[in-house]
Amino acid sequence: MSDHRDARAVRDVHAFIAGLPKAELHVHHVGSASPRIVAALAARHPDSRVPTDPEALADYFTFTDFAHFVEVYLSVVDLIRTPEDVQLLTYEVARDMARQQVRYAELTITPFSSTRRGIDERAFMDAIEDARKAAEAEFGTVLRWCFDIPGEAGLESAEETIRLATDDRLRPEGLVSFGLGGPEIGVPRPQFKPYFDRAIAAGLRSVPHAGETTGPETVWDALTDLRAERIGHGTSSARDAKLLAHLAEHRIPLEVCPTSNIATRAVRTLDEHPIKEFVRAGVVVTINSDDPPMFGTDLNNEYAVAARLLDLDERGLADLAKNAVEASFLDEAGKTKLTAEIDSYTSAWLAR
Numbered sequence: 001m002s003d004h005r006d007a008r009a010v011r012d013v014h015a016f017i018a019g020l021p022k023a024e025l026h027v028h029h030v031g032s033a034s035p036r037i038v039a040a041l042a043a044r045h046p047d048s049r050v051p052t053d054p055e056a057l058a059d060y061f062t063f064t065d066f067a068h069f070v071e072v073y074l075s076v077v078d079l080i081r082t083p084e085d086v087q088l089l090t091y092e093v094a095r096d097m098a099r100q101q102v103r104y105a106e107l108t109i110t111p112f113s114s115t116r117r118g119i120d121e122r123a124f125m126d127a128i129e130d131a132r133k134a135a136e137a138e139f140g141t142v143l144r145w146c147f148d149i150p151g152e153a154g155l156e157s158a159e160e161t162i163r164l165a166t167d168d169r170l171r172p173e174g175l176v177s178f179g180l181g182g183p184e185i186g187v188p189r190p191q192f193k194p195y196f197d198r199a200i201a202a203g204l205r206s207v208p209h210a211g212e213t214t215g216p217e218t219v220w221d222a223l224t225d226l227r228a229e230r231i232g233h234g235t236s237s238a239r240d241a242k243l244l245a246h247l248a249e250h251r252i253p254l255e256v257c258p259t260s261n262i263a264t265r266a267v268r269t270l271d272e273h274p275i276k277e278f279v280r281a282g283v284v285v286t287i288n289s290d291d292p293p294m295f296g297t298d299l300n301n302e303y304a305v306a307a308r309l310l311d312l313d314e315r316g317l318a319d320l321a322k323n324a325v326e327a328s329f330l331d332e333a334g335k336t337k338l339t340a341e342i343d344s345y346t347s348a349w350l351a352r
């Protein structure tokens, strides 16, 4: 292929991705605050130390390691102080998703971080639900929630998160799953088993982060003790052939977030990312953005990265998008509809 045609092919793939209807399964609520949203929140709370100028913000969002990332993340959490802030963040995140043709997203929310900072729990639930309904009506993007335990904040945070997720008077209609985030080093997964047992008994699905910054044994713990149905990241699974075979056989999808893994220094370079090994082993791979503005990315860019790393054409990209629909917690009718939308978009594109 000549350089000229190469460049055109890449442009074409980007245009295809931009219009491709997509589902996103691993994306954090606070971690999705774009410079536009950060500026709006900081204008409400001028004492904040988070910069609002986009260039300064890009600098601020350059991380030395995972611990530094969590420190910066928590400074953005500190910008969210009222139920109105929660509503604004959630609604505006949905607007950014809709612009990328994201039709369905499971958004990971850490309610503990808000309630411990004094936001009333009832008002918090009302704020996210108001935003969810408005986003669906106005942007056509369907949102669902994953409530996650911030592991580093200890069992007190696990207790608070499970209470908020299972108390019938509080539990929001959009809640579908239960997660575990934050640092893994020094935060063993098995201690959270009783909380995942309670979540699963209440009908929630188990989707912990595992194997992002620690080895494959953490992924095994997530499968065995937390009964994970999908794994957040699971990057280090590539180091354990038996684990890869297990994930493939039981069709346990990985929520792969390539750019995030580089930004938090979990993986050295994109070319060393194990996504190819996952696909080669037959593991179901989904593509996600994690904390897109913090990592200078968005879901469309993550699909473009995957296209390059996996050498995918439009059909291959559509298959990735369909993996996410299949691995989602949408009902069967919703899955069938979104899959058909992906297929008809792809056929129309290829028939141009």
Ligand SMILES: Nc1ncnc2c1ncn2[C@@H]1O[C@H](CCC(=O)c2cccc(C(=O)O)c2)[C@@H](O)[C@H]1O
Pocket: 028, 031, 070, 073, 074, 077, 108, 109, 110, 112, 113, 114, 116, 148, 149, 150, 151, 152, 153, 181, 182, 183, 209, 212, 260, 290, 291
């Ligand atoms: N790639 C990621 N991998 C893992 N997690 C990620 C990723 N991206 C975003 N997160 C989020 O980071 C939070 C970390 C928050 C946390 O540990 C903490 C500790 C102590 C106190 C408090 C508090 O609020 O007072 C919070 C998690 O809840 C998670 O949702």
Ligand SMILES: [Zn+2]
Pocket: 026, 028, 181, 209, 232, 290
């Ligand atoms: Zn994450």
